[in-house]
Amino acid sequence: MWNKLILLSVVALTFNYLALAYEPSPLQDFCVADPNSSGIVYSFGLHLRGNTSNQLGSKVTPVFATQLPGLNTLGISMVRIDYAPWGLNPPHTHPRATEILTVLEGTLQVGFVTSNPDNRFITKVLQKGDVFVFPVGLVHFQRNVGNGNAVVIAALSSQNPGAITIGNAVFGANPSIPWGILARAFQVDKSVVDQLQAKF
Ligand code: MN
Numbered sequence: 001m002w003n004k005l006i007l008l009s010v011v012a013l014t015f016n017y018l019a020l021a022y023e024p025s026p027l028q029d030f031c032v033a034d035p036n037s038s039g040i041v042y043s044f045g046l047h048l049r050g051n052t053s054n055q056l057g058s059k060v061t062p063v064f065a066t067q068l069p070g071l072n073t074l075g076i077s078m079v080r081i082d083y084a085p086w087g088l089n090p091p092h093t094h095p096r097a098t099e100i101l102t103v104l105e106g107t108l109q110v111g112f113v114t115s116n117p118d119n120r121f122i123t124k125v126l127q128k129g130d131v132f133v134f135p136v137g138l139v140h141f142q143r144n145v146g147n148g149n150a151v152v153i154a155a156l157s158s159q160n161p162g163a164i165t166i167g168n169a170v171f172g173a174n175p176s177i178p179w180g181i182l183a184r185a186f187q188v189d190k191s192v193v194d195q196l197q198a199k200f
Contacts, residue, residue, distance in 0.1 A: 031073040042070040046153070050082035057087025057144070065159040077156045083108070083144035090165060091141045097161030099134040099154050101142070103127065106150025112140035139166060172200030 032041050044067055050059030061080040065071040077097075081089055083106065101110070103126045110132050111123030125145060126132055134140040136157070144150040170182070171193075179193040186193075 026073045026075075028073075030070055032069045041068070044068045046078070046080045049149075049151070050080065052082050052084040052087055052149075056090060057084035058082065058089045058142075060089065064161070071159045074159055075157060077159050077161060079154050079156065081142065081152045081154065083142070083150040085144060085147050085149065087144045087150070089142045090167060091139050092163050092165040093137055093139050094134075094156060094158075094161040094163055095137060097156035097158040098136040099140070099156050099161070100131065101134070101152050101154035102131045103129060104151045104153060106144055106148055107146040108142050108150055108152065109145045110134075110140070110142045112138045114138065167196075168200055171196040 044063050050061045059082045063078045108126045114120040182193045
């Protein structure tokens with residue numbers, strides 16, 4: 001009897017937590033984040049090319065609730081990603097969103113890795129017009145494998161999807177994760193950890 005009650009409580013708590021992890025259905029047509037905003041709250045220009053002159057050769061231009069206040073409570077957002085030739089959007093994950101992407105221009109290799117214990121790597125080369133989905137929480141990337149520029153539009157199932165770039169989170173944490181933890185975790189020497197931490 002008590003065992004069953006405890007089990008039911010645990011199940012109920014688990015469902016509560018699951019429910020809390022997702023945005024609830026809106027209670028109104030819209031709920032503009034900043035009603036005093038002088039900008040246009042329901043529209044945003046994504047026509048401009050992102051500046052890809054950086055180490056990775058890619059640039060993400062977000063359209064989240066911060067940029068487009070009219071998105072508040074709606075559970076959806078969008079990004080434009082530009083890639084220089086051979087540019088990379090490095091391995092990262094969105095803690096709160098599934099991402100669906102379509103190629104507007106160029107040729108991209110995309111991929112993601114399934115969760116433990118399989119860690120299966122799923123990858124594909126996409127051409128203009130192809131669509132690919134990155135399931136919520138999974139580590140994924142895109143790389144321009146063509147000699148021209150590439151551009152994609154991606155939609156995300158949260159107004160605030162979040163992003164965790166693996167390299168930055170692991171080797172660029174502030175303050176740093178102690179080197180002994182990283183050396184043991186990655187089975188490398190301190191010098192390798194130092195080198196990676198210096199880069200991030
Ligand atoms: Mn992504």
